[in-house]
Amino acid sequence: MPTVKGSRQDDLIIERRSQGSRLFRFLFSVLLLVVFAAVGYFSGYANSRHQIKTLRTERDALAKDLGKSRASVAGLREQLAIFEKGDEIDRRTSEDLRETVTVLGLTVTRLEEEVAFYKGIMSPANGEEGLKIHSVDITPTDNPLEYNYSVVLAQVKTNSSQVRGRVVFSVTGLQNSETVTLFLPSLADDVDAEGPEYRFRYYQEISGVLTLPEDFTPEQVQVVLRPSGSQSQTTEVIRSWNSAGEV
Secondary structure: OHHHHHHHHHHHHHHHHHHHHHHHHHHHHHHHHHHHHHHHHHHHHHHHHHHHHHHHHHHHHHHHHHHHHHHHHHHHHHHHHHHHHOOOOOHHHHHHHHHHHHHHHHHHHHHHHHHHHHHHHHOOOOOOOEEEEEEEEEEEOOOOOEEEEEEEEEEEOOOOOOEEEEEEEEEEEEEOOEEEEEEHHHHOOOOOOOOOEEEEOOEEEEEEEEEOOOOEEEEEEEEEEEEOOOOOOOEEEEEEHHHOEEO
């Protein structure tokens, strides 16, 4: 009978060790989850700071190029004025300078627009925030029925998280003396039936080529942003066909 008592004690010891082992594994699993969650959070935070730093670097580089271009334009204009006032005018040199000034002037304008765009995202002057349709551009091509379209979206100030959804792009005009609305999927072969998808944190450009029917006269463009899930309300812009541009 003493042997039987010894066996019961051994079984009891084994059970206690098993319970301790399970508790240890549970606590270790919880610790791993906490560690992975912390790593994920700080990784996302670091990536966020890196993206903001990249945007600011691009903005500063553009501003620097803008300053140089402005100085070049001013210098060339002075040279052009000297040539035009001199007794011996080199016509070709004067024309070359004038052309260079024109090109640099266009470059300055483009750089000013890009710098303003970056500033508008990081720190808008008018205090607006949230998802915004920054511009809608329609430009003709060599084919009278084909047009290049471009829609630039931006998330102003509140860009701590990514936004996503669909762009509903439509053109309203006259066809056989009736008002008709045509949606982008029917005008461009490479567009999904639900419309182009947007997914970004700071900004995104959606562009392509659309083809209008021969008997269709466009009058206005409408762009509607429909966020996915439980995100904010829709954003909408309506522009006349000939006045598309920055919103």
